Amino acid sequence: MIPLRLKIETDAVDPYVVRLRSCEGMPEPLANVSSLDAALATADGEKALFTGAAGSLHLFGIDPSEVDGDVVFVVPWRKTAHRLIRANSRHNTLLITERCDQLCVMCSQPPKKQHVDMFPFFETAVLLAPENSTIGLSGGEPTLFKSELFEFLRKTMKQRRDIDFHILTNAQHFERDDRAKLRDLDLSRILWGVPVYSSDSTIHDHIVGKPGAFDQVRSNLSLLCEAGAKIELRTVLMKPNAPGLLDLARFVTAALPFIDTWAIMQLENIGYGRKNWHSLFFDNSLGFDLVSKALDFSISRGIDTKLYNFPLCTVPADYRAFAPSTISDWKRAYVEDCVDCSLRNECGGFFEWHPKVHGYGRFGVA
């Protein structure tokens, strides 16, 4: 695993955001943000010293070349720096809040009550991000702080026209007036990832732990459509919703034809997903029929449908083209049986926190 938190020491008192630069020959930084860089001054086996306008910063236990270009959030009193944006990762996600109004049965990051407003720091971080990055915004539920979120997007998107956003939201909090605010943004650069688990409102509401959530997400998806937003519909496949997947496919094609992508996702063994694993995990290697019919249907109607986080060998050969490798390499792992697998190059394997007894009845390529 790649460390996301670094041990540091600094003479500063207040938290701040800074970009680390440890290599020569880096492209010249943007003039207006170069004051936010800290350059490598000295390094030995265990610590590295970076200096810049914000003062000096000691980093422990990491090779400075590995953090080159990273944007970190320094919290002096905790003696830590959070790597908000890692320069050589295409998957950087900023956690807007830990609060959420839903409580999904498989939540990978169960919500917490407290909230710390990080927007000012995130704004700086985005300005320092590498060119053409896609920044994920997640939570918790980011739109609980909707006006701050819109303002953040408005400002950063204006200053960094090369940057795209991927925002995960339960879409419970949009209102009709938001359409105008949405249209003020360059919506071609934002992908809204919105979960819908079932076309049966009872099942959906049960999964997200909120009565009325289905009706709300339905009308707000419509609102996003009217605004012209790009939508990635996300469905985690589980025992409670797998039997209704074909119905959901019908619903998507008839009622949500405006989405850009439909991602059907295999469950992550983390957070509540781990706690509830046995009641939730759906073994698609044995019951692919439920998935294949839904895929056939939505693809035939022109919906770009993909399977995320499915080990390739658990998917019948005809459907593998729809299962791209989606687990980013820094959190990807393979199991023992994968050693001689011919599909390994195209396969995303498992999340590294997935149990080694992987739970698939039919596994490996014959």
Added chain:
Amino acid sequence: MTVWPLKFRERRDGKFLLTDDAGGFFLSDQSFLERYVGNNLSSADQTFLRENGHSFEWEGDPDWTAFAYRWARRQSKQQELSYVILVPTLRCNLTCGYCQVSRAPETAQGFDWSEETLNGALRLIGAMKGPRIKVEFQGGEPLLRVDLLEQIRSFARARFPGSQFVVCTNLQRLGEREWAYLDQADTFVSTSLDGDRNTHQRQRTNDDATTDAFFNNLADAVRRLGPGKVSALPTIDVDEPPDFEELVGNFERYGIQSIYLRPINHQGFARRRRSDPHSIAKWNKLHSSFIDYLIDQNHRTGRYVEEYYFSQCLRRFLRSGADDHVDLRNPNFFASDYIVIDHDGQLYPTDEARMLSRIGRVDLSIGTVTAGIDQAKIQLLNHASLNNFDPDCIHCAYQPFCGTDVVDDLSRDGRIDLVRTDTWFCQRHMRLFDKVIEVISRRDEPALRSVAKWARVPSWGDHMIPVHT
């Protein structure tokens, strides 16, 4: 609850296909139809209609918005000009029976682009927005003027980051310079292969030596240029169709799995020769049996050959957008995304319009490459070029999937204010969509497999077609 208007068509088995204006569809029966028409929908009917996207509660609700979106996606839009069809010469080194009108003898004078036309064409291409453009060379035999082709290609390559060239050639006589032209990553070959050898010789090459030369060159082209670079079209005479097995075998031999069967082009001399009013019925029958043939044959071989246009219609029936084929769209705007520049610098909206004008039936030129596009004339054509308000199409269950072809109507009947269902275009498409419906509801393994391939989905079955009784 308000139900969007449904249109229906009875099938041979007594079942009904019902569709709405946004391209939603399902199969049902007589008794549903009576409940629908009699305003007697049961609550099961209402649930089905709501879930299948045919109804809404109030204007602007999510069901309404979804329907509006699907409807809008079914309409084709005006696009940026990104595709030119160029006829640098009308001269040709073959004399195919069905083509006299769009050719001149190889040695004739005055059938090639002038310097002025070349410059006009370059100006027109240069003014296109890009970044991706497509240039198709037609003729005559365009390779007779490979020098012009070279000039156009180097200009387009320098001007646009993505350009693609298609040479529609008879592949009859190729020297080193012609081969060198074709053998480039951005350049593709489209040729005619009229099925089996006998038919090809009868319709195109006339004698053995010429036929041999063609087949040798075709084999060389496939070998030298690589798979996917050569496509071929068979032109079919419904009175003397080629043998299906030989036709498909011949195409597969050259690595071509998508075959676009085209009836002999009626524009031009061919039209005068064949004015058989039953020819459309014959064509439909032939086409339909070709589809059945493919289904069986594909199942036997495990290789999946398609009839190109049928697959287009099939996918267009199922979904909007992606397969916006120029021969089948609605509204069908002229000179929107593509335009034809003839050998004399005249502009035409389509290649058929060019041929039709050439026989003096009606002047469908829409300007000249030097004076520019005649917008007034395009407006006039565009007015008639949509089926949404056609008094016959509005009642037709296939309207959202179908298109319109003013030029075809003009060429066959000399006018456009026709009873739609009497036209060749309508009769052809009515049967095509009937065939689509027939084939997608077949349950036998061979049909399921071919339909899945043609629809570009992993598998096909009962779950793919909504049925309500």
